Amino acid sequence: MSASRGWAKIVEQYRTMHQRVVDELGRRIVNGLVEPDRSLPVEEKLAGELGVSRGVLREAVKALAAKGMLRSRPRTGTRVLPQECWNHLDRDVLRWQQTCEPRQLLTETCELRRAVEPEAAGLAARRAGPGHIQAMFEALVAMESAAAHPGLGEYVEADIAFHRALLDASGNRLFGSLGRAVDVALEHSFAVSSQTPGAVEASLPAHRALAEAVRGGRSAEASAAVLAIIESAEQEIARSPAGQG
Incomplete structure (x- = not known):
């Protein structure tokens, strides 16, 4: 399934584009599709894959950083943090774990x-x-x-x-x-x-x-x-x- 067809099937579940992107990236991280200490794709590429603006992607990254899942640094980009850094009492993190783990x-x-x-x-x-x-x-x-x-x-x-x-x-x-x-x-x-x-x-x-x-x-x-x-x-x-x- 292409990224665009996948998004078309689930877009109605979310009230905002921001929520949709946070949910997709969060599920990818919990599923291990992006391993700890690995960088996310460059901003322009990832935004294009998800079909959103770079501004929406940045806000989603900030939300996941607040949950302890991502860390952004100049030059090194945005990296996935190990599970011990995550806020496992966060409702979204629990929901993703319920599905993935x-x-x-x-x-x-x-x-x-x-x-x-x-x-x-x-x-x-x-x-x-x-x-x-x-x-x-x-x-x-x-x-x-x-x-x-x-x-x-x-x-x-x-x-x-x-x-x-x-x-x-x-x-x-x-x-x-x-x-x-x-x-x-x-x-x-x-x-x-x-x-x-x-x-x-x-x-x-x-x-x-x-x-x-x-x-x-x-x-x-x-x-x-x-x-x-x-x-x-x-x-x-x-x-x-x-x-x-």
Whole structure:
């Protein structure tokens, strides 16, 4: 497929030319089509290939540089930075990884959850106010309602809301912000872990037990409950085609 035909197929997905170019270059980098420490093609050539002005290309390069993916220098041009320099909490970077590196993103999301959520649950049991607890139970009710109907979209949305509410209930503002930052990764993980038959129904009692432990101020029980949820999700992901080699 030529570059022009490829662009014609996807142009309607983007509100601006800038977004289109950022998305195309970001996907190329995550896919490894341009290796770390390699230079992008010269500006005039790359702009022509993408069918945009040099000004649009420069703004896209600036956006990717802000995500830690590119670095521009006089004489040496624009180079791709290694992955350890990228902002892996950036929504676009997570979205590209979801498409290009789905298994790795699933693994890293579970590891992040293991590191954060048990501590957040313990803190929530000690710190949660009435509003936090209400938000958790409202999300739980939405999960139970969605589980009774075909389709997983509403269930996954409610599940994300539940875990966001848990992180907010911890009283640690960094935890709360982290939950909102990685919602793309959480959505991907929850959607995969909910695919196997019976997974949704099996997860509901554990989520209710977690909410009850937080409401009851039982810190150790809350931590254990969320860890059980994470471990169950890991098992469902391993059984899912998306989590296998």
